[in-house]
Amino acid sequence: MPDTSPADPVAEAFEAQRDRLRAVAHRLLGSHADAEDVVQEAWLRLSRQDAADIHNLAGWLTTVVGRISLDVLRSRRARPEASYDDRLPQLVVAVDDGPAPEDDAALADSVGLALLVVLESLGPGERLAFVLHDLFAVPFDEIGRILGRSADAAKMLASRARRKVQAAGRPTAARREQRKVVQAFLAAARLGDFEGLLRVLDPEVRLTVDTSDGVVVVLGATKVAAGATARVAGGAAARGRAVLVDGLPGFVSWREDGTALSVMAFTVVGGRIAAIATVIDPARLAAMDLPDPV
Template identity: 45%
Template sequence: MDERDRLAERFSGERGRLRAVAYRMLGSLDEADDAVQEAWLRADRAGAREVANVEAWLTTIVGRICLDMLRARGRRPESPVDLAELDLPEGPRIGSDPEAEAELADSVGAALLVVLGTLGPDERVAYVLHDMFAVPFAEIAEIVGRTPATAKKLASRARARLHGAPAVPAPELARQYRVVEAFLAASREGDLDALLAVLSPDVVRRRGPALRAELRGAEAVARETVGNRHRARYAHPALIDGAPGLLLAPHGRLLLALRLEITGSRVTEIAVITAPDDLAALNLSLPPR
């Protein structure tokens, strides 16, 4: 077996891990596969004769490719999302292999993928590599072109943004999350009675431009929610501007956010946020662990 064959064998053995790294950085299975393929091309051109740690070397190559892709992504405008995709019976078809992407998103956590997407490229790379794959900061520093101390700060800032700062004390936050989870469970089941139990009698649902379109009353809001139960399987709890809410994120791709106002044990208002600019302006973080 010559050097190239040995490298190909090593790369094949590492492909699954490299794909997992790239997916968490990029949030797209197609882009992750592109990054891994590009990593092989670069590794093949360079050769590994002088490489002491092939695993770390390959991770560095993938990390640099993903960083370049994230930076390039930030320089081009986002394509608008068509919410009609949600009306497909099987759910939205995103990417060339929706089943594989759904499985990956479930294993990572769709809410985590959404919140990772709010990080800057350097922060995201530093956090994913260090916190998820235990890559030392010295190696991360080489990828992002910073010092190890700065790479550590990037990961720390990312960690703080991911876990956010709740707007209410911990006991109140836990109580509100129980209400959100009850609303989500009833939505997924299409359980009208359970929804009526968690909605305030005079609940208001707002959506559309400037949230001007209103639907009032528990019965009307509950029936609309039941009609959308096929979408609820893509919803995940998150902190939205410091308060509990829901992100509708099939395969980790944010399509809308539900900002809930909760009084006591009832939901009193639901704001359905769909405009890309409005979604981008939200302060999103993960629910408390």
């Protein structure tokens, strides 16, 4: 931790930026632990610099945090099977009885998980450009320097990411189509139809599995499809039903004895599944207010 005594003005200036830097890193990485590590690394790099040469400390620190976070994101893409400390947020599960006009307002507010899982499904460059520009107002020329690309290229990445986020956040316009895509996924998984799974999965789909040992991430349609067919073919699920999970199309499955086996939430973008958030941790499942098995 930096020395925050009055005799150390650089440390004081850094501490004044700490909360904002932590927020930037957390939005980029989705992990409190990783965000803390990134902010601490930014401090170490600042401590090795001559502060007199830094004319805009806030901008300099944001750039450093962005570059370190980008390295972490790229490392995750190379090692998608790694476990992460941060769990999925507490999920609200409701029976999915089809769209009802009186539910529209509630569904419109239920985009927290959608935003989270779509951010996780973005490529490192897309996520950095979108988060830094749209959430923290960092100029595109600065984002381009972090990415090693032009400002126009950074703008295109942010625009592409924005379209994905906006598509996932539309609560009712495409709800029926989203259900059809999810139903097609579940049917293909039950039949072991690998090609059918690939047809409904985005090539860069992200599967996040909350287990008792941490969160495991799997990237790519081929790996997600292979895992889906294996789990269903050899799984212990006896019953299941469609649900809404934080307003997203979802599915709950139970064992024969009535204990919950898993909760899944699907983010559908452009007619394909872009992300799947799954909870199989028995402790978390036991703490959820789940509907009765059918």
